[in-house]
Amino acid sequence: DGGITQSPKYLFRKEGQNVTLSCEQNLNHDAMYWYRQDPGQGLRLIYYSQIVNDFQKGDIAEGYSVSREKKESFPLTVTSAQKNPTAFYLCASSMAPRSYNEQFFGPGTRLTVL
């Protein structure tokens, strides 16, 4: 089956710890994205990557870091510098960036800081 997988589904973190969220896609998509979802605020873009070994900051990149070493993988690290990390994190991917291509979303990871 083709699609986007995110792991883990639920993640608990103590304050001051870094944590990495996994995102893998087997759709052969060039572009990948990370969003944060909070109640009443929609989806806010954290980082995105349009090609391997390149990525750009979104609207709320502070306290987060990413890497894009492989086309199919785009892990997100939530660092201790992120002051309010509890949220639902969504990964997405799409074909060639400059077209009317649909963004496909993964099932999400719910991060809770204890």
Added chain:
Amino acid sequence: QQQVKQSPQSLIVQKGGISIINCAYENTAFDYFPWYQQFPGKGPALLIAIRPDVSEKKEGRFTISFNKSAKQFSLHIMDSQPGDSATYFCAARGTSGSRLTFGEGTQLTVNP
């Protein structure tokens, strides 16, 4: 930050009724306007999308109406069903790349 404003925040409709969700945008460079549907605990999925060269697009019970001069677009769900109960997001994409800007979301409840 380019913004997309969505309303209402929540909506309750009786089965068989029409659900209407509205969005407004500021950036005239937006050239693609999708709507996403999200069920609890799941990722959003594309429902329907429109480009600004048409004023309306219909797919089954779902219709997008687009008013370029007013910089507004809306989603109409005809004959709403309990299975339509979900959160709906409008979005817009500019001509400079692939990133989407999302509205705040509308939680739709369709009562039986």
